[in-house]
Amino acid sequence: MIKRVEIAINASDKNNKQALKKALQSKFGKSANITGFSIVKRSLDARQKNVLYRMHVDVWMDEKPSETKLQAFEYKNIEFCEPIIVVGSGPAGLFAALKAIELGRKPILIERGKAIDERKKDVALLNRGQVLSENSNWCFGEGGAGTYTDGKLYTRASKRGNVNQVLQTFVQFGAHPDILIDAHPHIGTDKLPSIIKNIRLFIESCGGVFYFDKQIVDFEVRGNRIHRLISQNGDVFEAPNFVLATGHSSSEVYELLHRKSILLESKDFAVGVRIELPQFMVDKSLYKNPSDIGVLPPAEYRLATQIGDRGVFSFCMCPGGVIVPATTHHGFQVVNGMSNSLRNSEYANSGLVVSVSQKDILAYSKEGALAGLRFQQQLEAKSWNSVPAFQAPAQRVDDFLLKKRSSNLPKSTYNPGIVSTNLWEILPHFVCQALCDSMAEFDGKIKGFNSSEACFIGVETRTSSPVRIPRDREKFSHPQLENLFPCGEGAGYAGGITSSAMDGINCIESIVNR
Ligand SMILES: Cc1cc2nc3c(=O)[nH]c(=O)nc-3n(C[C@H](O)[C@H](O)[C@H](O)COP(=O)(O)OP(=O)(O)OC[C@H]3O[C@@H](n4cnc5c(N)ncnc54)[C@H](O)[C@@H]3O)c2cc1C
Structure with missing residues (x-):
């Protein structure tokens, strides 16, 4: 029993x-x-x-316990099966490729960035504030933004697919089995690259193909179908079906689709800052017994409030984490956060962002479907121009509340360096005001949140995609192009590793079921 x-x-x-x-x-x-x-x-x-x-x-x-078996992908030779082209090797692209193999198709992955071992060096250079490679950075390259993420796998989109299948796949390729039982599973940036590489090696061993350093810059349409894709160096890729899993940082993809008169929609998203403070302040607020601090895992928070008709909320909280330069293009500055598996930095950070509606966006740009993208780019450009290259504008929270530049800044994990700046001069007034109006309430939950020890570091603009590439509800394909399957975060139908992975799986199922 x-x-x-x-x-x-x-x-x-x-x-x-x-x-x-x-x-x-x-x-x-x-x-x-x-x-x-x-x-x-x-x-x-x-x-x-x-x-x-x-x-x-x-x-x-009263009976012998049965063994819990990992649901695992089995080797299958698909080398000579019908190909599916998958553009982008982030979580959406990789899980799409695995599903394709399972269902007897040959995935061909095309990736603008480099394979992990090479990408690692570019990420290190950017982290030291030295060089930005626009094709190989925290967001682009093997594994996409998923490789150097925090690796939090919790998702609220559990109805959109089989979360457990995604978690089991990560375990099969090297993640700790604890992620299968933890309510808030976490892998860590130090562990993810080797897991992602293992997934690639498996796909290749089955006959799938990866092309790195190939940025898709054009495509040809015949009737209502994509005929072929063209890369920056003139290579041409043909297949019956195309999965577009290019993430939400690849603005060139939105520009290309727009130029080709492919239907796009501007969508709501959120912008703001990263807030960083010593982890012990978070632990002190959330662990009632002081002897638990340092013994229990670093505490996590999730904050949300409503200011008028705007949501203000914490996003992608990284206990024991660091802030990183997530910039992908010269002239546009943006930060994000991550942590290693042990979450052992002395600092906690999270995005602290304010919802942005179409009404706000239209006040800044009239560019229809790309209005949200332009709004995002304007903020990132302003931020880039406010500080030396790769550094980030920062302000102590108590100074931010008084709208004054900080005379000095606390220590930060942001490696390229932070520069004292009045963030009211970078972010739109409505964003600053909503942040200001929320801080007293948030401070009631995390003591010190609005003190001089907490620091805002800008700008956090890529919480989710500002553009949606619409698709048919049931068929997952684009309404205009019947063999184009936009998926993952860049399509505007997912946010985060797990939901993007599930979206990739769903797209392939839809292709094969047709
Ligand atoms: C620092 C950081 C930390 C994060 N932490 C977490 C976390 O803890 N948990 C979580 O759930 N999410 C986290 N995220 C978000 C998460 O990484 C994304 O939601 C997820 O990776 C989206 O998956 P995707 O496959 O849709 O797109 P992406 O991962 O963005 O992958 C898209 C891929 O497409 C490639 N590409 C783009 N354009 C082209 C082109 N024209 N031709 C060829 N290739 C192209 C890119 O190089 C990239 O590899 C984090 C993100 C960052 C940057």
Whole structure:
């Protein structure tokens, strides 16, 4: 007999099997013959002084426990099967390729950036504030923006696909199995590159093909179908179907589609800053027992409020993380955040952003479908011009509230360097005002959030895509071009690693089902 039960144990006993067995035994009674158990989900509950792990556990009684098997992709030779061209090797593109193999198609991945080992060097140069390669950086290259992300895999889009399948795939290719049970699974930037490389090697071993350093810059249409794609160096790629998984940082793709009169839509998104503060301030606010600080994992927060008709919210919180230069194009400055698997930096950061509606966007640009993109670019350009190359404008939060430049700045994890700047001169007034109006409420939750120890670092503009490449609800293909399947974050239908991966899977299923 198997029973699924909910149980709570002291956080310090997270990995203590004896303690868990004892708790289960006392739940079922001394006479119960527990033969085995397996944790299905676990989450940290820090609402009380005594911090607990709440767990869902499958318990076997009076019978031999069955082994939980990882659902794994199996090798399949698809070398001579019908090809599907996938542009972009981020989570959407890679998971699309894996699904294609599973369903008997040959994925051909075309990527503007470099393979991981080469890309690593470019990322290091950018991180030192030295050189930006516009094809190989924090966002472009093997694995897309997914490779150097924080690797948080939690998604609220669980209805859009099989989250567990995505997590199991990451485990198959090298992620720690804990991600299968943690409520907020996290891999870490230090672990992701080798996982992504393993996925590529698997795809190649099955007969899939990768082309790196090939930026798609043009395409030809015949009737209502894409006929072929053309790369920057004149290579031509043909196939019956094309998956467009180019992410939301590749503005050239939106420009190209727009130039070719392909239907696009401007969409709402959010902009603001990254806020950085010492991790111990977050821990102190969220762990009620001081002795837990440094023992329990660095605490996470999620903040949200409404100021009039605007949402103000934290985004992509990185406990024990660092802020990184996520810029992709010269002249446009943007930051993002990530952390290693141990989350062991002394700082916490998160995006702190304000929703931007079409009404706001139209006040800045009249460019129809690309109005949101122009709005985003204007902010990034202003930010770039306000500081030396690759550095980031910054302001202590208490100074921001008083609209004055900081006379000095706290230490920051942003490696290329931060420069004291009045962010009111960069961000639109409505964004600054909404941030200002939210800070007292947020400070009530994380003590010190609006103090001089917390620092705003700009600008956070790529929370989600400002453009949607529309597609037919059921068929996943573009309404004008029946063999073009826009997917992932760049298509405006996903945000984050897991939902982009699921979107890639869905697109391939739709292609094959047709
Ligand atoms: C620093 C950072 C931290 C993040 N942390 C997290 C996190 O913890 N959790 C989370 O869920 N999300 C996180 N994200 C967001 C996440 O990375 C994205 O949501 C996700 O990668 C989107 O997947 P995608 O496949 O749609 O696009 P992308 O990952 O952006 O991949 C698109 C790929 O297409 C390629 N490409 C673009 N244009 C062309 C072209 N013309 N020709 C050929 N190739 C092209 C690009 O080089 C890129 O490799 C983070 C992002 C960043 C930058």
